[in-house]
Amino acid sequence: MRIEGKTAVITGATGGIGSATARLFLDEGANLVLTGRSVDKLNQLHAELGKPDNALLCVVDALDEAAVKASIDQCLSAFGRLDIIFANAGTEGVVQPLEAYSVEDFNQTLLVNVTGVWLYLKHGVPVMRDQGGGAIVAVASGAGVVGFPGLCPYAASKHAVCGMVKTACIENAQHGVRINALAPGPIDNRMMQSLGLQSNPDDPDAFRDMVMSSNPMGRYGTSEEIAKLALFLGSEESSYCNGGVYLADGGFTAA
Numbered sequence: 001m002r003i004e005g006k007t008a009v010i011t012g013a014t015g016g017i018g019s020a021t022a023r024l025f026l027d028e029g030a031n032l033v034l035t036g037r038s039v040d041k042l043n044q045l046h047a048e049l050g051k052p053d054n055a056l057l058c059v060v061d062a063l064d065e066a067a068v069k070a071s072i073d074q075c076l077s078a079f080g081r082l083d084i085i086f087a088n089a090g091t092e093g094v095v096q097p098l099e100a101y102s103v104e105d106f107n108q109t110l111l112v113n114v115t116g117v118w119l120y121l122k123h124g125v126p127v128m129r130d131q132g133g134g135a136i137v138a139v140a141s142g143a144g145v146v147g148f149p150g151l152c153p154y155a156a157s158k159h160a161v162c163g164m165v166k167t168a169c170i171e172n173a174q175h176g177v178r179i180n181a182l183a184p185g186p187i188d189n190r191m192m193q194s195l196g197l198q199s200n201p202d203d204p205d206a207f208r209d210m211v212m213s214s215n216p217m218g219r220y221g222t223s224e225e226i227a228k229l230a231l232f233l234g235s236e237e238s239s240y241c242n243g244g245v246y247l248a249d250g251g252f253t254a255a
């Protein structure tokens with residue numbers, strides 16, 4: 001019960017990392033607001049979690065500021081506090097050389113991955129400041145630390161998440177709000193499958209083999225391994241961690 005009685009908002013809860021984090025946070029005693037774009041997926045997740053009374057569902061598109069604020073308001077009215085935000089919703093976007101992007105495709109990835117995270121900082125930070133503290137964990141990526149061919153807007157967006165986190169830390173550390181970036185490497189879920197299919201539609205396994213062979217640990221990570229780092233960064237166990245970029249990538253960016 002490492003976060004017993006704490007209250008967390010988890011965005012992108014319907015995805016691989018989000019759902020694994022929801023499960024772990026519930027097991028560790030937290031009350032949750034789970035956000036996603038699809039009511040059906042949220043209901044399915046809720047059923048998979050055993051329909052807990054202390055996990056509320058909220059439909060939020062990353063770019064809908066009113067919905068972002070409503071999810072935080074829902075958390076406050078149901079549980080009275082907002083201790084942790086796991087700003088995890090994100091998109092891989094389209095995979096192609098940088099000169100092939102349309103402005104629309106380029107901007108869409110930036111909007112979801114950067115503006116979407118910033119909106120949770122914008123509306124979450126003042127609540128946490130007023131209550132005397134809190135922890136925000138924004139999901140970046142290994143591609144927020146190094147480049148990755150075919151992923152220009154994605155890499156730009158995840159580097160931007162790291163820059164926002166550092167700025168938000170400096171502005172808010174004196175108010176007891178800790179803000180860190182969690183940077184996963186390749187994780188065995190839908191997003192890496194999409195990257196494989198987009199990179200090599202005829203043989204997505206070749207992409208997977210290429211990624212695994214360039215990782216010192218020689219494998220993909222799991223969503224559950226990322227959830228454990230989210231728990232650490234969201235809990236008091238990381239009380240001196242602030243403004244950092246925390247990798248869980250099997251050594252991918254070290255190679």
Ligand SMILES: NC(=O)c1ccc[n+]([C@@H]2O[C@H](COP(=O)([O-])OP(=O)(O)OC[C@H]3O[C@@H](n4cnc5c(N)ncnc54)[C@H](OP(=O)(O)O)[C@@H]3O)[C@@H](O)[C@H]2O)c1
Nearest residue numbers: 012014015016017037061062088089090141184186187191
């Ligand atoms: N998988 C990896 O290898 C990897 C590596 C590094 C970083 N990450 C990052 O980890 C985070 C979670 O990704 P994942 O691996 O769990 O992939 P995922 O299974 O595709 O989950 C992505 C989540 O983000 C939500 N989302 C996407 N676009 C959205 C939008 N416009 N508004 C609101 N929500 C939106 C999705 O909602 P729907 O269910 O409605 O689609 C889903 O819940 C992302 O930020 C991703 O960039 C992943």
